[in-house]
Amino acid sequence: MSSLDNLSITNRYAEFPDSFYTRVAPQPLANTRWVVWNDELASLLHLPSFSQIPEELLANFDGSKVWSQFKPLAMKYTGHQFGVYNPDLGDGRGLLLGEIEGRDGAIYDIHLKGAGTTPYSRMGDGRAVLRSSIREYLAGEAMAALGIPTTRSLGLISSDTPVYREQQETGALLLRVAETHIRFGHFEYFFHTNQHKELKLLADKVIQWHFPSLANSKASYAEFFRQVVERTAKMIAHWQAVGFAHGVMNTDNMSILGQTFDYGPYGFIDDFESGYICNHSDHTGRYAFDQQPRIGLWNLSALAYALSPLISSEELQSALGQYENILSQQYYRLMRSKLGLNVPHEDDGSLIQGLLAILETEEVDYTFFFRQLSYLDSSDKAVVELFKSRAEFSAWLEQYLKRTELDNKLCNGEGISMEQRCQAMRLHNPKYILRNYLLQNAIERAEQGDYSEVHLLANLLSNPFDEQSDYDDYAKLPPVWGKKMKLSCSS
Template sequence: MKTLSTLTFANSYSDLPTSLGTQVAAQPLDNPFLIHFNPLVAEKLELASTTALDPSFINIFSGNTTLAGLSPLAMKYCGHQFGQYNPDLGDGRGLLLGEVLTSNGKKWDLHLKGSGKTPYSRMGDGRAVLRSSVREYLASAAMEGLGIATTHALAIIGSQTPVIREKIETAATLIRVAESHIRFGHFEYLFYTGQHDELQQLADYVIEHHFPALLTEAAPYAAMFKQICQRTATMIAAWQAVGFAHGVMNTDNMSILGLTFDYGPFGFIDDYEPSYICNHSDYSGRYAFDQQPAIALWNLSALGYALTPLLDKTEIDHGLEHYQTELQQQYSHNMRQKLGLTIADDTDTVLFSDLFQLLKQHHVDYTLFFRTLSYIAMDELPYSEHLFTSLFSCTSRLKTWLIGYQQRLLLEPNTSQRLTIMLQHNPKYILRNYLAQQAIEEAEQGDFQLIEQLITILAHPFDEHKDAEVLAQLPPNWGKHLEISCSS
């Protein structure tokens, strides 16, 4: 394990055309202090956990000092926001500090979110508040624990720097770690501004650094687009299966690596409602939970259009068709795992749709239903409806579904591992909005214990954690109706 001073840094993104970013120094925070440090993320960087005890760590990542080898840069990109193209986007409150090269050959971006004004801040102050920083910190850890592709967060640093949002809050910085920060919007920016040579350079960079196996392909750009479609399909299928709503699926929030990216007004479904809208600023429901698969396709279409200097229509259409096929297959696979099914059957679609109708009709907690089902042996299913009385107002139709589910299990070649499979794919713990809100409120009072507890639990959400049962219970009624916006 290394210290900050012994890490190997690179700045390969800075070698791209200068129009893709601007060198900017972070603006210092007042009286910075460490709120939390995630040792699991530190391991990815081969960074010793004791680094968090070094005062220089806080000073570097609060903008008060610099570290040799880093070359902070605000990235320029554009994107479609709620379906409308916006050319005036970019890192308005964050900096790509540089890249850490590890001994296994991986490259990790270090990104400082909340670092102050950049040329792309528009009318903003370039700051991130403690509230949004805690949400992203916890969310990225939760998604990693669930096995869903995501960016990571190494640490949160608080301060006494005041910022004005709906009220006066305090500024914080979040150290985001990702294999790449390149978004769909990077390609859109170069396309719409007519920088087609630079667009090809960016595509070459992405292939070289992130998809090197495609270098030998006869049509590497088409293969790159197909790979992005593949990864996006895998990500969206995982979101839908676990009940995660992103809230702001603009193209500038879409990762070319299929990473869950830019956590804002996200939410995990409590009571099952397919049209769940987690962002109260989304008045039309464009980014509702059940719209995410279609929106991802829309975004990929926008990316495909931006790549037309490199791809023909047939190659773009092939990539989009691949997304739809992969999404359907992966989602069906994920849902079968949630029910402990190992083979596909023609009746599965009806089994799933009947269940979803039941969950919606009775406003059933999505996570608790599947977790409860994961404890019930096959021969007990027709007689187990009493185990769901805390979730269903009436269990008569549930009993019918449970009998049908048992009949479907009879088609399986082997059901001995059913409960094991289900317990590995139905989490007991998710980051419910009310838990994140409680962690925020306690952090604002200087108490970071709940953050520590949640980080520990969410790293292993499929385990029992007998000492944390309260975190797996039904949310209080007030916790189901929190309004979350894009405000940072």
Template sequence: MKTHPFAMLPQRYATLPPRFYRAVEPTALPEPRLVHLNDAFARELGLDPERLAEPDGVALLAGSAPPGKTPLSTAYSGHQFGVWAGQLGDGRALLLGEWRDGRGRDWEIQLKGAGLTPFSRMGDGRAVLRSSIREYLCSEAVAGLGIPTTRALAIAGSPEPVYRETVETAAVVTRVAESFLRFGHFEHCYHRGDEDGVRVLADFALRHHFPELQDSAQPYAALVGEVIARTARLMADWQAVGFCHGVMNTDNMSLLGLTIDYGPFGFLDGFDAAHICNHSDHAGRYAYGQQPQVALWNLNCLASAFLPLVPEEELVALLRGYQARFEGAYLARMRAKLGLADARPDDVELAEALLLAMHANRVDYTIFWRRLAGFDTADGATNDALRNLFVDRAAFDGWAARYRERLLSEERDPAARRAAMNAVNPKYVLRNHLAETAIRRARDGDFSEVDRLMRCLARPFDDAPEFDDYAAFPPEWAGDLSVSCSS
């Protein structure tokens, strides 16, 4: 008799007091089918892709609980669009348990879309194929870019109807992360007056996810400091690659500094520092250029939840360090994108001048940075492949002259510089129109585009001629796409 694909799944979160979660029997999808399985990631975890693709594996991925295990939905609260929303919780996500890979790393495995939970509020506990494909592709695209993120193991689909703006079909995404702990888990305890709960949850996080901090003189302060540092680095990663999250509520912020909860995300096409990727974000709170400061606002909310454990003046001092951490991390990434080996004081101005010109001309963000590796420093070189991206050619010429001088001031081999730039400036990102094409085909039962995108986005820095169509300018219809919180 074959063993179940997830026969050994301990539930670490269940060691917390019952007020932190609810046990939930999932509602499996009827007539499930495997939309896509992330074979490479499954093998990385030490799971057998062939077993997962068999009927009992697909049943699990579609919402059937492992034998002897009852999944958990966790309780959290949060600020949504800057307003305290009270209790939220896992309204359509169920924690199966943990899996230890061959390297000894523990991973939480979660089903998103497996039915109602006590925290579903007015929702139906389901996810739709459209949003599931977007999350599945983008979490793996972000992982391919080297940015901390939750991961995606599989999508299971079903003909079951789900009602959103229109009638759609149901799906379940199997999500994987070292932890799904959010800022909102701590806010939940603090705002309910459960100071002991904040301590219990902080001890849990230290024990399982930050063991190196347990011996600190002030481990709770060290925990907050580490979350601040990770969040600053994550924001630098997002800004450097042109990623917009779209809904940075505190309940969508990871304690581990992971990109989490892919909904109305978007990668920049034409560069617009004020770009709003979420159609529901009417005030532009989560615009691309606002993300680093929103993260700091969210960190203030998290720090407030730690007031029972850390003196206020220490929390304020930790928060004051965020801006320098972010700016240092972001500048380091911009120097790498520009191909600069040395750090000089005027690099900030050089990068800012470029971004201002790109913003004014709505220059395609990904294409510009990828082409920049081919910048020719020879006398008289016009660099037309870059220059022609700008409506205002003179703006580019003025910046290019400064950039040329800066490159020539270093003794770096041009070939080495080009290789280093191509290693940080991706050729491929998950533009919205690419995801939309995959979704439209999947609705007709053709999942080949999901598979092709997965193969491409796993190696976004490589020159792969077979995927050159993914590196092209977006079509005109891409400008009409709209994504919202239901995406």
């Protein structure tokens, strides 16, 4: 009996008409083996831990022996890539295997990335490489631990199959887990091909599956879009607050549930640079760090256009009009938490933007600075010494300390000590983030068959706010070669 036989598996997407997808069998890789297995997700999905994993489970998931209850399919969608509509998109290297009901009652997609060619592969080989698969696996874990909405991965599989990118690399498979793989681009496909009946069916099913409280509402489509706007705005606010650059915010990479999706040439900011570009293919800086809020609205506008047969222009514009305010409120709420401020004040915007300007001018590491600031209860020496021009930062610090005093007054006199404030700040300012140079070190070892660094980073980043003093080296400033790394879309 397979380890999957007792699972509650559904294939809701496979019940759509044929225009939604193409059934495709995975194309196995040679001599597969597990790189990492996510015990936490496995438990959620009623699967065994790695220490108890049976041999046949690898075959069930690597495509060599597809379990009978899975119905592999490649989704069809389109989307705007770098602002240009591309009608020829779809799952070009991944297959939706099926859905598993979790212990929490939610239903999760199981998606096999790197499963070979599909009708939507265009000129690609349909494969994933070990390098990019490690990056996606660890990114999902790091973002989840930071409290940012994200897809995650159940497991990562390596092989002996060579795959060619700029050079020969190792073929790999990633088992991605998400509440849905439906993207903005799914709606764009049906709209731009005048399949409005299918567009309505897709919207109805998304509402039924993921927004059930709206199912019987007369304004269900408009409210559905409003919630997509809200979720997307809050997700991007999280990115901005933690210093994360996605790198490829095409509409086909935007989850309809506002979850971080399709990790490619992403990067966490090192020395603060508002215009940081992590994708070396982004020659115009369209997806630079400081452009992400604007692009989020642009993408939502493209989705609004696709939904126009179902929702009035007035309702669409009303929802889009809320985006900037939602994002701004969420962003400043998160930034106040990083600064240990409990009550909003009208001057917070200038305080925060003034700080970011100093960090950029002084080329101070974003994550390291906020972590050091959270030790202000011990001494201000460490944080002040991060700056070459200490007078300018000292002036800001004086302004900040006055703001903490005002915060105590605004709390109806129920103020907190600096020690308590800093303890709270350390719950919002991570000590450990997934820097690209740490990833590069883990990837180089993994390509030699040593997966220990992948496991170490996965464990370390699952508790990014904890001290974990045995791993202080992973919290140090990056070496010069590891700063501001740019990567390709194949990353």
